Amino acid sequence: MKRYVKRLTLSLSLVVLAATVSACGGTNTNKGASETGSANPQKVDKKTYKWFVARGVDSPPAVTVKEIAEEFSRTHPEFELVLEGTGDRPSYLQKLRTLIASNEMPAMFDTDSDAYASKLVEQGKLVDMKKLLEELGKYKDFRPVALQYQQFADGSMYTFPLEYGIEVFWYNIKMFKDLGLDPPKTFDEFMEVAEKLKQSGVTPIAVDGKDKWPVLRYLAYKPFRMTGNDFIENVKQGKASFKDPAGMEGIKFVHDLGTKGYFQQGFTATDYTAARDLYLSGKAGMYYMGSWETMNFVNDKVSAEMKDNIGFFRLPMMEGATTADNDYFINSGIGVAFNQETFDNTMKEFVKFLLEQYPKAYTEKGQFSPFNYSLDQEQGMPELFYKIQDEIAKSGNVFAVPWDTRLDPATNELLGNELNALALGAHTPEEFAELMDQAIKENAPKYFK
């Protein structure tokens, strides 16, 4: 018996030993590889850079960058960019954060300038993008709002944008005309329109409740009109309360929309494309989404009848608004950050090349780029494209920040879940405000000091 015990301990210690050896081995080879990579630049070793993409590898920005990277590889045979992506934001973030927690941060990755990213900056893991763009002489090529959107509250910037979009309410022109409705200018009119649509038997608003951020936008409209971004910047640190007028107005708005049945039935289980299809099939009167959808509203898959029926209006106004009607959600999408550790000269040259090629290549795909670059009428884009392009030119300089890029991760997680429940009537507005204040009290101190 004793002998077996001895052997058992021996084998157990072997296991532990094997585990430690393999763990050390792992880190050693990693280090070795990157060291040889930078120590012998003259050797044409293939250097593979991974870009972890949050928007799906077939999205226009990813496809454009991929094309440009391939072109770059022709003159720089050592360079190779590999894309890995997932379109579903929550699982993207989970994957990314797990990779980073296990010390495998990709060379390039998509991230918002959120509380988590600022932690990475604190640890010196990201390349200072402001410095880089200025060094490359590219800072002025961007639309000012596009870069402002990528900045942290203190004005520093560690990500650069690939997209540019304004967010509007798309509506069904024919449906509105038949019912004698005009696009609403105020939130009161907005509620009236929704009520009339509902009474005529159609779903007033199609919304993607599964991804959570689209519902979250509805919570943010009124606070933005009332206070600009002050409310969110204060409430995220517990300096303001959700029970303040701005917070309660936002909460009541979502509660009303949900409980009055203005969102489609079962919206919490509806995903991004299903919500869009609901609008495009003419079953819903309104649909809030960014200008990045423009080409999806005019492509061949949309029925001819619906194609000419797509109009848009701006975020409604309200009494006592402090922001103008051309201030609304404007953003330059999720930004791209670079890993400080793998950022070498090749990568730098690639970024320079990318910034030169990107505006034209991207805009010709029917997209709006974060650069000062636009297409004229001769380019033959669809009419809706030019309409949105005009609207972008008319937009203001104050823009609403998405709340999910501002709150700490734990509060954000809770907010997304409970907001759907609020819209289903599971909480009263007061209960919801209390719940959020509690969550912020508990979680915010870890992220905002």
Added chain:
Amino acid sequence: MSKPMDKVLRNRKAALVFLLPALLVYLLTVLAPILWSMYFSFFSWDGVSDMLYIGFDNYTKMFGGDKTFWKAFSNNLIYVSIIVAMQVLLGLLVAILLTSITKGRELFKTLFFAPAIITSVAIAQLFQNVYSFEPVGILNYCLQQIGLGDWSKPWLSDLNWALTAVSVPEGWRYIGLYMIILYSALISIPADIEEAARMDGASSWKLFRSIKMPLIKPVLMVSIIMATTGALKGFDIPYIMTNGGPGRVTELLPTYMYKTAFSSLDFGYGSAMAVFIVIESLIAVAFIRRMMDSKET
């Protein structure tokens, strides 16, 4: 069996040596992560900053103030009961029916077993379409057709029904698996026992209750244990279908654990929950064994 092979199998030391590789793999993939989780559960860690030792704080929070945790725990119990009922009871029923038919038995077996080999993602998608309200899914369509239109609802968004709705697919999926296991147990009962009982005038129910049931009891117990532990770690289908929502009505312990660790970035607290799930499963197994054994006396 050939002589040398026989000799090796009789040699206990040799058997031990051959068991070692499997043991190693097992220790590395099962025991080591559990120990790691226990270690992590004493820290506050967001994956980026330094780890901060906080002793039993995570456990205090879990058992003390976290309402969501207890909500997830009670949801999990309901989830387990629905799934065990479906898998074992319906599985047993189908197995019994199978033993009494001869025609088309293989066909039925295959059809019932088919869902068990489909991936969770596909099943989740399938049931999302079944439950869908807008555009109308199969379930709501059927309800309308048979005149029960009032009952149709967006099942996955309904605060009262969502939990049941996410439980059913997992239960449905493995009915076939337990059917096969229980069916094998039933047909392994020697025919002469059954004949003897019939000659003594036992009814079908009596035959089942007093003869077949006790004989398949060990298999039944294993099935219940498998179904219970399987449901306790239920994750994929509820996670894909509702992500724990709306609110927390379909939150299970594993989904809450996962979200705590990877969305809320509280790896320490998530690990504490993982440890709880391990202990909970062990208790459940012990409990079931207790219950089944005590019935015997």
